[in-house]
Structures are given as structure tokens and as C-alpha cells.
Amino acid sequence: MANILRNVVVKGAKSSTRTRTNYIQRDVIRPTKLMSTISTADPKRVDPREAYTVKLEYEGTDTSDVKDIVNELTLGPGHVKLSGLFSKDDVDNARDTIMYLAETQGSRATHFQGKGKPETQARVWNLLNKGQIFEKIIQHPKILAILDPILGDDCQLGSVAANVLFPGGSGQEPHIDYPYWDYFSKKHWPVPPKSPEIQFHMNIQVTVMLHDFTKENGATAVLPGSQKNIHYPDDADSFYANCIQTEGKTGDVVMFPGLINHCAMPNKSNKPRGALLMQYLPKYIRPMEDQRRLLQKTVMQRATPQLRRLLAVDYPYPAIMDELDPINSEGANSDFDWK
Numbered sequence: 001m002a003n004i005l006r007n008v009v010v011k012g013a014k015s016s017t018r019t020r021t022n023y024i025q026r027d028v029i030r031p032t033k034l035m036s037t038i039s040t041a042d043p044k045r046v047d048p049r050e051a052y053t054v055k056l057e058y059e060g061t062d063t064s065d066v067k068d069i070v071n072e073l074t075l076g077p078g079h080v081k082l083s084g085l086f087s088k089d090d091v092d093n094a095r096d097t098i099m100y101l102a103e104t105q106g107s108r109a110t111h112f113q114g115k116g117k118p119e120t121q122a123r124v125w126n127l128l129n130k131g132q133i134f135e136k137i138i139q140h141p142k143i144l145a146i147l148d149p150i151l152g153d154d155c156q157l158g159s160v161a162a163n164v165l166f167p168g169g170s171g172q173e174p175h176i177d178y179p180y181w182d183y184f185s186k187k188h189w190p191v192p193p194k195s196p197e198i199q200f201h202m203n204i205q206v207t208v209m210l211h212d213f214t215k216e217n218g219a220t221a222v223l224p225g226s227q228k229n230i231h232y233p234d235d236a237d238s239f240y241a242n243c244i245q246t247e248g249k250t251g252d253v254v255m256f257p258g259l260i261n262h263c264a265m266p267n268k269s270n271k272p273r274g275a276l277l278m279q280y281l282p283k284y285i286r287p288m289e290d291q292r293r294l295l296q297k298t299v300m301q302r303a304t305p306q307l308r309r310l311l312a313v314d315y316p317y318p319a320i321m322d323e324l325d326p327i328n329s330e331g332a333n334s335d336f337d338w339k
């Protein structure tokens, strides 16, 4: 019963009054007035994690097409859809958990929604602490086999979060993802890094569709080929005129480099549209979510070697070099064996 959440209450950010169980909510569970306008939360609703056992067994693990997929992502249109990676039960559990959290957590930081708009997007952050199913999804062997040749076989998970667009949700500003997301002001970047000078990808995004993605409900829009250059999509009209929407079935996975111009589109349907968003980065990028600091002890204790690697748990830098063991820790002939 390791993956059961009990409603843990942490009173106020500064107070140390905590009840510790498997999962910790950082705030009192308190749907805000705003969220209650977009949710049908029933406070007595059953937590979907209580009734589901996560098994670390994978389907869709055939990697014979990985080379082609890597080519499509880097040199081709820049987006691929993969089907059959997760069972219906796993995807149902991920979606139900996220909807449960979105409807009970209160409002949170959103992402590229724009200032002063009504809150019709809900973000659920730091999912590694919020359900064992997410530990499973982020380690899918096929996804990792595609990421390794692009980001390095010591790439890390920079974030795992969800984006729910409620009916009427306005979608997002066309953008590029972390860590390029401040490229709208080039002065943040010391040398204008234009392709082909960009030899290294610094982000691959992996989205799991938690509902069918349709044009009507805001399927993520991408501008094919735009990952080959670095350009902040500041001309929204040109983006909308040339983008395509990544439609698919519940459980399908879409991958694209964070450099591709993209955004969530408006949800014009009468049902929510949920996306599980996983961000993978080379190890030298500072990750977006501070997962190592916040990770529950129980999650760390049961972490597979793969999960430890994805969280760079054993990567020692930045280090206090004065305090490291007096050994030769770098280079091909070193004792440095964190991988």
C-alpha cells in the first residue's frame, strides 16, 4: 500500500506543524473560489491512488525505430506521436489523480497563460511526490532510449507536471520551453545561439495525453521544423497560420524538442483536456523543479537506479572541492562512477 495518499495537512508555509505520511501536500487542501468556478470537486471524493497498485512493468518497449524517431525530432518536423506505451489502467490512474489534485489543491502558478486572464488552466506541479504512477511513466524505457542520444545518456528529469485546460480555457502564448523561455529578450543569452551553432539540445518535452487531444479541446499546437533554429514565436498570427495541432488518443505520447514553437490551444469543448508534461534536460542544465529538495523519503527509498539517475541524485556537482575525497575524480581513468 505504498502508493496511498492520506490527506496530509501542512499548516502555513512557515509553520512546522506537519503530519507525515506517504505524500505531503505543501498547503492546506483548500479549493479557492476561483477554482470552484471551474471544478466540480466533491470534498468527499475518493483519492484515485488508494485503489490502484502500480506495477513497474512496461509495454511498447520495442526500440527498433529509435534512430528514425531521433532523426524526425532533430532534423525532421520536430514532433512524433507514440502509441501503446501505457496501459489504459495506468493512464486512467494518472488522469484521475491529476484531476483529483487539480480540483482540490487550490490555485497554483500557471504557465504562459498571460496576465490578468481568468484562471481556466490548472497546473499540478512536482508530481513525483504525488503518485507512484508518475514514477513509472517518467522512466518508460522507450522514451529514455529516444532521449539518450539527443540529450546524453546521463540526461535528467527537469520537471514532471500536468496542465489541465478547463472548458473555455484560453490556451497559451506560443513559446519555446525552459531553459530557452526567456529568449524573447536576447540579452539573457550571451551569444546569439542560432542553428547550426546550437549543437546541443537542452530540452525534450514529452507529453502524455490524459484525454483524447482534438482541435476543439486545445490539442498542443506545434510549428513543424521550428526546432531547427532558435526563435521566440513573437509573431502569434504567423504561428497560428502555420502550426498544426497534435491530435491523438488518450494515452498517446507526443515528444518534441523544447525549441519547437508551440503552445496549448484554446479549449472550446465542454470537457477538460489534461496533459502530463515531462521535461528532460542534459545534466548540465539547472532543472526547473527542485525535485531533489522536495522528494519524499519514501519515493527516494524505493527509487530505481534509473530514477536516481534521472534525478541526478548521485551527481556530485556543484561540490565543495576542498571537501571531496583526495582522489582523481574526473576523467576516463578516474574513480568517478556516479552513473
Ligand SMILES: O=C(O)CCC(=O)C(=O)O
Binding pocket: 111, 112, 163, 177, 218, 219, 220, 221, 262, 263, 264, 265, 275, 277
Ligand atoms: O498543455 C499543453 O498542450 C502544452 C503545455 C506547454 O507547452 C507548457 O506548459 O509549456
Ligand SMILES: [Fe+2]
Binding pocket: 175, 176, 177, 262, 263
Ligand atoms: Fe511549452
